[in-house]
Amino acid sequence: MIGEDRDHTIINYDDHAKINNMGTFKTYTLKICGTDIRLDNLTVENTAAPLGQAVALHVEGERAVFVNCRFLGNQDTVYTGKQNSRQYFENCTIEGTTDFIFGPSTVWFEKCTILCKRNSFITAASTPENIKYGYIFNRCNVILADSIHAVYLGRPWRAYAMTVFMNCQLPKGIVAIGWDNWRNAANEKTARYMEYNNTGEGADITGRTWSTVLTATQANEYTLQKVLGGYDNWNPTK
Secondary structure: OEOOOOOOOEEEEOOOOOHHHOOHHHOOOEEEOOOOOEEEOOEEEEOOOOOOOOOOEEEOOOOEEEEOOEEEOOOOOEEEOOOOOEEEEEOOEEEEOOOOEEEOOEEEEEOOEEEEOOOOEEEEEOOOOOOOOOEEEEOOEEEEOOOOOOEEEEOOOOOOOEEEEEOOEOOEOEOOOOEOOOOOOOHHHHOEEEEEOOEOHHHOOOOOOOOEEOOHHHHOOOOHHHHHOHHHOOOOOO
């Protein structure tokens, strides 16, 4: 699916979880279940008022690719909704308020802009314990809307949530501890939260008390080929 212009080719709808008590997972604007689906130069938006969870993009398909797209909403904007699903986002903008990138899939975000519109949480990965890779943010730019000053990189929707921010720009306003345990200290022993070589005022690691700061050697584990290659040596950039 190729749009003429990502700012003007827009797919939108306005469901949210409190309409007829539909819950989070029926609110999507666009749901992708097929294999080898690619979107370029499009905006997918959930225009619901911030009254509850409201998914813009819901992806369960395998080998999904999104290039130069925008995903706009508030709470729960992008749901990566199936374990073992591999997804790749490049040069995309993702905006939201709370847990606005969430789910169990293995996903690589390359050179994406992440816009936080509330003092809340960017990610809520639910990576299964037996899945090695969850969310990898590489060379992304995290930005905060005006007056936003207390944002966490993530919190674990499930105990073994896995998220890495590496080579990213993190602004002032990322809280010193970096990550939230979702009101359960036991999650600090199981969640796999890592950072490497980030820049900006929000990249100060001195306040990180339970997440991991990778060494250069450890960071070599996180390459596009290792994370997304899988059984078929998939390379989404080719």
